[in-house]
Amino acid sequence: MTASDSILELEHLQLSLGGAHILRDVSLTIRRGEYCSLIGPNGAGKSTLLKCINGIYSQWRGRIVIAGADARHCSRRAIARQVGYVPQHSGVLPGYRVREFLLMSRYAQLDSWGGPGQNDREAVDRAMQRTGIRALANRTLPTLSGGEAQKVFIAAALVQATPILLLDEPTTFLDPRFQHEVNQLVVELNRQEGITVLSVSHDLNSAIQYSDRLLAMKDGELRHSLDPNAVMDSSALAELFDTRFCALAHPRSGKPLLIPE
Numbered sequence: 001m002t003a004s005d006s007i008l009e010l011e012h013l014q015l016s017l018g019g020a021h022i023l024r025d026v027s028l029t030i031r032r033g034e035y036c037s038l039i040g041p042n043g044a045g046k047s048t049l050l051k052c053i054n055g056i057y058s059q060w061r062g063r064i065v066i067a068g069a070d071a072r073h074c075s076r077r078a079i080a081r082q083v084g085y086v087p088q089h090s091g092v093l094p095g096y097r098v099r100e101f102l103l104m105s106r107y108a109q110l111d112s113w114g115g116p117g118q119n120d121r122e123a124v125d126r127a128m129q130r131t132g133i134r135a136l137a138n139r140t141l142p143t144l145s146g147g148e149a150q151k152v153f154i155a156a157a158l159v160q161a162t163p164i165l166l167l168d169e170p171t172t173f174l175d176p177r178f179q180h181e182v183n184q185l186v187v188e189l190n191r192q193e194g195i196t197v198l199s200v201s202h203d204l205n206s207a208i209q210y211s212d213r214l215l216a217m218k219d220g221e222l223r224h225s226l227d228p229n230a231v232m233d234s235s236a237l238a239e240l241f242d243t244r245f246c247a248l249a250h251p252r253s254g255k256p257l258l259i260p261e
């Protein structure tokens with residue numbers, strides 16, 4: 001891989017929080033346009049890794065390179081121009097209307113001296129169109145269903161028009177139809193618009209169906225980088241989750257489908 005192929009590089013990333021080692025020497029490179037799923041048991045450090053990449057945590061050691069720039073020397077705003085972030089569902093939502101919330105989410109692109117302009121309003125309209133939420137524009141966030149709110153948060157990441165999208169369990173709490181719609185949307189953003197995706201997921205089978213690569217974390221370490229087509233031999237995942245899996249071929253895609261035994 002040449003330097004221009006890679007859009008995100010982590011070198012020996014370490015982070016301690018409250019005296020505990022949460023990330024231990026994580027090194028990985030993600031190619032431009034790649035779709036990676038970050039998998040692993042509860043408490044493995046997956047969400048923390050995303051928070052280091054998008055600048056929520058800054059006290060890490062090691063190196064993070066985003067689109068060729070050393071993150072240590074980038075402002076939060078500069079990182080926000082490269083990295084869109086859809087956080088884990090947090091429950092309590094602020095009382096903004098959807099359109100207003102999306103305009104605020106443009107902050108990294110806004111002129112620091114002025115309010116939102118025509119470009120910003122158009123970016124919000126495009127993101128609402130792309131995520132199918134135009135009808136929700138004047139609703140307030142607390143009135144939305146879980147699935148609707150998740151689409152709004154994806155739209156909020158899209159209004160930044162960033163080349164990298166980080167998603168933290170985007171389909172948790174969603175019913176099967178919304179799960180499918182959100183998965184399809186993320187795949188389309190990746191395949192059609194070339195957005196690089198790093199998505200934390202506990203939905204192993206969707207991760208296998210949609211990703212180019214599975215990044216398997218445990219105890220703050222990156223244990224495996226797996227080809228989703230090669231997990232029919234599920235021994236690495238059995239070790240990761242301390243459970244055995246029965247592997248079948250998906251009837252349509254032929255990719256592995258794993259059922260915990």
Ligand SMILES: Nc1ncnc2c1ncn2[C@@H]1O[C@H](COP(=O)(O)OP(=O)(O)OP(=O)(O)O)[C@@H](O)[C@H]1O
Binds near residue numbers: 040044047048
């Ligand atoms: N601010 C903090 N202070 C102390 N410990 C923290 C803090 N944030 C996270 N941790 C701990 O770091 C570890 C990793 O947390 P993280 O949320 O990254 O795991 P995860 O792999 O995303 O887990 P899950 O799948 O359950 O969401 C956990 O043990 C968590 O309790």
